[in-house]
Amino acid sequence: MKVLVTGGSGFIASHCLKALLVSNHTVVTTVRSAEKGERILRVYPESTKGQLSYVVVPDIAQEGAFDQAVISDPPFDAVIHTASPLHFRFKYPKELLDPAIHGTKGILRAIKDKAPSVKRVVITSSFAAIICPDEHPDVYSESQWNPVTYEEGIEDRGKTYRASKTLAERAAWSFMEDEKPGFSLATICPPCVFGPPIHPPESRETLNTSNAYFAMLMHGGWKEKLPPTGIWLWVDVRDVALAHVRAMEVPDAGEKRFFITAGHFDMKEVADIAKKMFPQYADKLPIELISDKPNPLYGFDNNSSKEILQLEYLSLEKSVVDTIDFLQSHPV
Structure with missing residues (x-):
């Protein structure tokens, strides 16, 4: 297949490129x-x-x-749209909201109007578009939607990223319903994404959000206390990339959301793995490692990702070890 991948230098997109090339697809990426x-x-x-x-x-x-x-010769068969900002250093909320929402609507419009050969579009969404932070359900699955509004995303910086992902994905599904294009859609909703990057970082400031946590650990930033875990669900970036490729390839994946998660975790587990596998970092961690995982904690249903996409998730230990190994080899 010939595939267009947007935002190819991003953390998830770069792994999507690698997975597509390994599967012998032809790839064009936007940068x-x-x-x-x-x-x-x-x-x-x-x-x-x-x-x-x-x-x-x-x-x-x-x-x-x-x-x-989106215009190509030979034409594209599929599009994987990952391009959307993910950082918390923005000056104005619209820096996150508008590129996410308008970029998603824009590429779907371009495909419908100018690339009729495309039969499947896969969009990178997020658990941020699923989570209901004010009232968690007993079990999270693809059926939930974050109720956040654009106005809340503007007014509350703590909700801006979640609003950008939620409203972008909602815009995509609304486009499908209103426009009825000649392609089908699948969306991928991962929580915290860990794992080694493809591209060596130019500086610590250019690290993606999750890798920045590991760099902080390695430089003593966790010494006084562990950072808050946040949402207690995680997945390795290599599984996220594979989910995108499978959602593109598998016929039954069309018109579905996929909640992509390997399961629960907390920063204590990350610290325990780092301490066991990299003893040189033991003195950069608190003497007593305390979990912040609540009890009870919401569950998760990732059955669709296993049954339809045939994912077998990597372990947290492998993800942590591979990430620290990479950052050791490419110090910042």
């Missing part, structure tokens, strides 16, 4: 600059000629941003 595109190509010098290329889309929130990117 914000030619410099980022060339950096991606250097990671895969062994790719056969023409199997991997890039196209520059400087601002995904602009009207018609993807109009040229």
